[in-house]
Amino acid sequence: MDFTPALTTRLLIVDDDPQIRTMLAEYLATFGMEAQGAEGGAAMRAAMASEQFDLVILDLSLPGENGLTLCREIRDSSNVPVIMLTARAELADRVVGLEVGADDYVTKPFEMRELVARIHTVLRRSRGEARRAAPAATGHETRFGIWRLNTTLRQLVDAEETVVPLSNAEFRLLLTFIENPNRVLDREMLINNARGRDLDVFDRSIDLLVSRLRQKLRDDPRDSALIRTVRGEGYVFTGNVEH
Incomplete structure (x- = not known):
């Protein structure tokens, strides 16, 4: 249809x-x-x-x-x-x-x-x-580290009130991470959540998307405080999440 x-x-x-x-x-x-x-x-x-x-x-x-x-x-x-x-x-x-x-x-x-x-x-x-x-009309925010994610406005804000723009895929990926803290998430799950099951995607694209999100979060992959790589398995979000 x-x-x-x-x-x-x-x-x-x-x-x-x-x-x-x-x-x-x-x-x-x-x-x-x-x-x-x-x-x-x-x-x-x-x-x-x-x-x-x-x-x-x-x-x-x-x-x-x-x-x-x-x-x-x-x-x-x-x-x-x-x-x-x-x-x-x-x-x-x-x-x-x-x-x-x-x-x-x-x-x-x-x-x-x-x-x-x-x-x-x-x-x-x-x-x-x-x-x-839409139900979070007042602007629901989730906090982690120096960051606040407003899920209504889809805005990422740092401690100095600077808004960091997120693409749709970056927003979905970050939301997946903060909804599953301290849990190893494999690439298949991240691809499905970040881009949707009905898109033509490939494993390498999720690594690039994670890299781009790390840059916006100022999270050094060599000494990550937020998104840690688990070799052979995927990624784990280690930030302290406060809803």
């Missing part, structure tokens, strides 16, 4: 090819989605400053500022889901895309219906997380 959003879904398509932007917008409209096009970074920033979007479709191979740079910029200031389009199928491209905060990727050439399915998957997961956080 096709997933049809109750409210109009607003998408931003960032691609330098006007034909691709038009083709995608027209096709997505048949599924009840409104799509706006942007040819590059400047147009993307202008669109995101003036409107709110439910999801961004971002081409990797843009002239000038490439998709990786723009994805990192989006993730530094927003939790809007990002699906990357890439004409290259090498593992390294997929790993880097996930590393900078993309929620999923589609390799060109692709079936249009596959892209729609991936959009629906990412939106279901994103909206599901928002619903789960």
Whole structure:
């Protein structure tokens, strides 16, 4: 059964090819989605400053500022889901895309219906997380070390009240860790919780995601106070969690 959003879904398509932007917008409209096009970074920033979007479709191979740079910029200031389009199928491209905060990727050439399915998957997961956080309207916080994680606002805040942006995958991974302190979590569980069972993921991506989360938590892997590697098994969160 096709997933049809109750409210109009607003998408931003960032691609330098006007034909691709038009083709995608027209096709997505048949599924009840409104799509706006942007040819590059400047147009993307202008669109995101003036409107709110439910999801961004971002081409990797843009002239000038490439998709990786723009994805990192989006993730530094927003939790809007990002699906990357890439004409290259090498593992390294997929790993880097996930590393900078993309929620999923589609390799060109692709079936249009596959892209729609991936959009629906990412939106279901994103909206599901928002619903789960909704009861904590006052802003439930979990504390560990110098950090506070607000699960309503999805914000990580340090002792100096500095907000550290988290991607959707980083937020899910951190939430999994703090909900399972002092327990060894294998890579399969972390992959399923951080990205969802219906995405095409691989073991190496979770290691990169953990590395990125450690950097944001300022947790030195050589002398970790929060996320410790258990060789051959996975990771364990050793922070003192206060709910």
